[in-house]
Amino acid sequence: MTAEPEPKPNVVIRAARADDAHAIRLVLIESFPSADEADLVEEIRAGETGHVEFVSEVEGLLISTCLISEGRIDMHPVWCLGPVATAPAAQRCGIGSQLIEATCEAALRRGVRAVFVLGDPAFYRRFGFTPAVPLGWSTQFLTPGVPVDAFQVKVCAEVDTPTGNVDYHHAFDRFV
Numbered sequence: 418m419t420a421e422p423e424p425k426p427n428v429v430i431r432a433a434r435a436d437d438a439h440a441i442r443l444v445l446i447e448s449f450p451s452a453d454e455a456d457l458v459e460e461i462r463a464g465e466t467g468h469v470e471f472v473s474e475v476e477g478l479l480i481s482t483c484l485i486s487e488g489r490i491d492m493h494p495v496w497c498l499g500p501v502a503t504a505p506a507a508q509r510c511g512i513g514s515q516l517i518e519a520t521c522e523a524a525l526r527r528g529v530r531a532v533f534v535l536g537d538p539a540f541y542r543r544f545g546f547t548p549a550v551p552l553g554w555s556t557q558f559l560t561p562g563v564p565v566d567a568f569q570v571k572v573c574a575e576v577d578t579p580t581g582n583v584d585y586h587h588a589f590d591r592f593v
């Protein structure tokens with residue numbers, strides 16, 4: 418007898434709302450070793466800098482969160498992806514991937530044509546990210562011990578983004 422396939426969870430992806438703040442904090446604290454990412458998200462959300470924040474929920478329960486915030490190359494705006502997190506109990510079901518795709522699409526629709534991320538290339542290449550340093554971009558977060566290929570970029574075909582150093586929102590300085 419063959420087992421019935423598990424039904425796929427009914428995932429809703431949507432823009433974050435003000436009343437999601439507590440649930441987002443809980444997911445971030447559960448997923449990362451410290452509260453730094455939760456504090457970072459709250460600092461960016463409270464400020465004036467442009468950002469795109471999306472969440473996933475299953476049966477009304479918020480389980481995944483993704484933030485993209487505005488950074489700069491000199492005066493030119495770019496997007497910086499992170500943090501992204503799925504509650505540990507819901508990881509490896511494809512939910513984080515769907516959320517990253519949706520958040521990037523929403524950010525790129527706003528007219529800024531490049532998204533940068535610092536993370537594992539094995540994970541991010543599936544979303545169209547490619548190592549940024551060989552293309553002429555750099556970041557202060559490439560400290561000794563961090564693989565150079567961890568700094569990646571996803572660009573639109575018609576991109577016209579200057580190369581140079583990507584300055585993340587100052588809230589990221591807590592990670593240097």
Ligand SMILES: CC(C)(COP(=O)(O)OP(=O)(O)OC[C@H]1O[C@@H](n2cnc3c(N)ncnc32)[C@H](O)[C@@H]1OP(=O)(O)O)[C@@H](O)C(=O)NCCC(=O)NCCS
Binds near residue numbers: 499501504507510
């Ligand atoms: C990274 C994360 C958001 C992925 O969410 P998810 O809902 O499990 O994602 P998906 O199910 O769509 O994708 C799972 C894939 O991500 C990979 N993956 C998960 N965490 C990873 C990590 N830290 N680095 C590299 N790959 C990772 C898994 O190996 C899996 O790959 P596979 O499809 O080849 O098996 C989630 O694992 C998480 O919250 N991790 C802790 C926080 C974190 O490290 N965030 C990323 C840095 S900001």
